[in-house]
Amino acid sequence: MHSFGYRANALLTFAITILALMCGIASFSDNFNSPSPTAQVQVLNINWFQKKPDGDDEVSLTLNVSANLESLFTWNTKQVFVFLAAEYETPKNSMNQVSLWDGIISSKEHSKFRIHTTNKYRFVDQGSNLRGKDFNLTLHWHVMPKTGKMFVDNIVMSGFRLPKAYR
Amino acid sequence: MDWQGQKLAEQLMQLMLVLFAAVGFITGYVLGSFQTMLLIYAAGVVLTSLITIPNWPCFNRHPLNWLEPSVAEKYPKPQPSANSGPKKKASKK
Numbered sequence: 001m002h003s004f005g006y007r008a009n010a011l012l013t014f015a016i017t018i019l020a021l022m023c024g025i026a027s028f029s030d031n032f033n034s035p036s037p038t039a040q041v042q043v044l045n046i047n048w049f050q051k052k053p054d055g056d057d058e059v060s061l062t063l064n065v066s067a068n069l070e071s072l073f074t075w076n077t078k079q080v081f082v083f084l085a086a087e088y089e090t091p092k093n094s095m096n097q098v099s100l101w102d103g104i105i106s107s108k109e110h111s112k113f114r115i116h117t118t119n120k121y122r123f124v125d126q127g128s129n130l131r132g133k134d135f136n137l138t139l140h141w142h143v144m145p146k147t148g149k150m151f152v153d154n155i156v157m158s159g160f161r162l163p164k165a166y167r
Numbered sequence: 168m169d170w171q172g173q174k175l176a177e178q179l180m181q182l183m184l185v186l187f188a189a190v191g192f193i194t195g196y197v198l199g200s201f202q203t204m205l206l207i208y209a210a211g212v213v214l215t216s217l218i219t220i221p222n223w224p225c226f227n228r229h230p231l232n233w234l235e236p237s238v239a240e241k242y243p244k245p246q247p248s249a250n251s252g253p254k255k256k257a258s259k260k
Binding site: 021075 | 177181199200204222
C-alpha cells in the first residue's frame with residue numbers, strides 16, 4: 001500500500017472480488033422465488049393436414065396461446081424464452097418434440113399475453129404417424145438471468161388429437 | 168504515505184467497499200432493480216478510489232523520525248551472529 005499503483009491495484013482486485021460475490025448472491029436469491037405460471041392453449045382449427053410427397057405427415061394448426069408468466073420475473077431476470085412444442089409418441093421414437101411457436105419476453109409487463117397464431121414453425125413428422133394421433137402441447141420456458149443460473153421448466157397440456165384423415 | 172497512513176488507507180478501502188456493496192445489494196433487492204445495485208456499487212468504488220488512492224495529507228500524520236547520520240555512527244551496527252552462516256549452508260544442502 002506504499003505507492004499509488006499498489007493502492008489502485010489492491011482496490012481494484014478487492015472491488016471486483018466483491019462484485020463477483022454480489023452477483024453470486026443475486027443469483028442465489030432467485031431460489032427464494034417460487035413461480036406459479038399458468039398457460040392455456042386452444043387448437044382453434046386444423047387448417048390442413050396432408051402427406052408430403054416424400055411421405056412425411058405435415059399439419060397446419062391455428063392456435064390460441066394465453067399465458068401468465070409474471071411470477072417468473074425477479075430482479076435478476078434479463079429475459080424469458082418461451083416455446084410451444086407438440087410432443088407425441090411414435091413406434092420408432094418414444095419422444096417426438098416439434099416446436100410450433102416461440103417468443104422472447106423481455107420484461108414483466110409483457111409476460112401476460114394472449115396470442116392468436118398459426119404455427120410459426122412447420123409441424124412435420126418423421127414418417128406418417130400423425131393420423132388420429134394424441135399429442136401434448138407443452139409450453140417450455142427458459143428464465144435467463146442477468147447473472148448466474150438459468151432456470152428451465154414447462155407446463156404440459158394434454159388431450160389434443162389430430163383427425164383420422166388427411167384434409 | 169507513512170506506516171499508519173497505509174494501514175488506515177487499507178482498512179478504509181475494505182470497509183467502504185464492503186459497506187457500499189451491502190447497501191447497494193439491499194437497495195437493489197428491495198427495489199427489485201439490478202441496475203440500482205450496480206450504480207450504487209460503482210459510485211462507491213469511485214468514491215473509495217478518490218479517498219484511499221491519492222496520497223492525502225491525512226495519511227501522513229505519523230512521519231518516521233530517522234536518526235541523524237552523526238548520531239547513528241555512535242552506535243555499533245548489528246552484526247550477523249556467528250551461528251547463522253553455517254546454518255544457512257546446511258539448509259541449502
